Amino acid sequence: MKQIKFTKEHEWVKLDNEHVYVGITDFAQKQLGDVVFIQLPDIGLDFKIGEEVAVIESVKAASEIYAPVSGRIIEVNEILNDSPDIINSDAEENGWIWKMAISDFSQLDNLMDKSEYSSFVSEN
Amino acid sequence: MKKEEPTNKTKLFDFHAVYGARFIEFADYLVPLAYGTGTIKESIVSRQSASVFDVSHMGQMLITGDNASSELDKLVPSNINSLELNKSCYSVLLNQDGGIIDDLIITKKINGLSLVVNAAQKAQVIDIFNEKLSSKVICKVLDNNSLISIQGPKSNEVLEKYFKEINKIKFMRGCESELDGVNVYISRSGYTGEDGFEISIPNNKVENFMESLIDNSTVNLAGFGARDVLRIEAGLCLYGQDINTNISPIEAGLGWVISKKKLNDLSFIGSTVLKNQIKSGPKMRRIGIALNDKVIPRNGSNIFNLKNKKVGFVTSGCFSPNLSRSICMGFISSSEALDQEIFLVEVRNKMFDGKIVKMPFIPHKYKK
Incomplete structure (x- = not known):
């Protein structure tokens, strides 16, 4: 089973060999409302943890998505250009936003696991 | 962050929650942003079939008493004295400088003039009426009625299954009717550019009526997300966002609400300023822009000309699901508006080009 971690900014990070997939959680997509556009990052760019990587435009507002871990963008989910609504229908699988190469895997240890994230959401 | 002060709810709050509404705060009310279907589908369905909106947050008022019409006539640029029975007009309340204090719908009814004003401006409008209207005129807030669109x-x-009379009424006209033993008032109007109706109905009957309406498979619930999208597509202003006390009806492209005779006679508040503005031309004007990118300009985005000079600002914007493109409205200096049609809109420090489009972005389909 692939390891999945969560941030307080309602992103998920899924470990797949040396790479991670990043997206927003189902909770976050419900908060945003219908997603109409995603400003994807350029492939090859390096981001440090906490830096703005992408922007999700929903009918309600524009929301910045920050790097949950430091690394280099190696792929973006091009399907989102034509079907941004995948974020609403399948936020935690097919709605992944970018794929990152990371060197320091210990970064993932600081993030929440599924049960920790669930309690974080219900407490807030 | 949680706010401590209480937020108002309409009588349909629980109804909205049962039907899966996600709420947002608007003018101190908790209103449904969207239901399970989401803003995009709700916006599309509204132009293809029918949608029902709870707009009970808006202020409903009744003005009665001696000379109610001629008293109100002094406060607005529209001709209220000649308003026929069961006819409505869209108008604006202005300050001395010609700035817009509120936009409102005024309807002549058997028992007086009824008004629908913006939720956020309710208290201010009442203050103005108390100050400016003669003491023989009574202004009553109709708290016992909800408003359904x-x-x-x-x-x-x-x-027509509920009210046969509606077949006879045209846009901006209305009629009294009855539902389940209570009086309701129906007007053929709305905030979407589509044919539609607004129904003022006693609070204790509104939930049953809503349930009955949505039992019909052609009727869908729509929230404030869709309402905002639809009114932008229709090129209609939202008070507090597109119009405010610093903007005149001339600048906002609402000059059509002004009676020529009343302007010549300078017989309403703000008329002197407006007359001069018409003579010399307004410094800025409201325009619509359609973008090539899907990025959404929102309230406060700056507009530049192709020489990178700031020439205006965006007041409302959205992704239009019915046009499949981003649209916005805003104000640019009048000289620029005449000169060219391509402008740059700044969103998140990047420039996106857009073209001036005549509003409404989607043609109105009023039954005139």
């Missing part, structure tokens, strides 16, 4: 090409077909 049914919009879309099938709204007539849906509503």
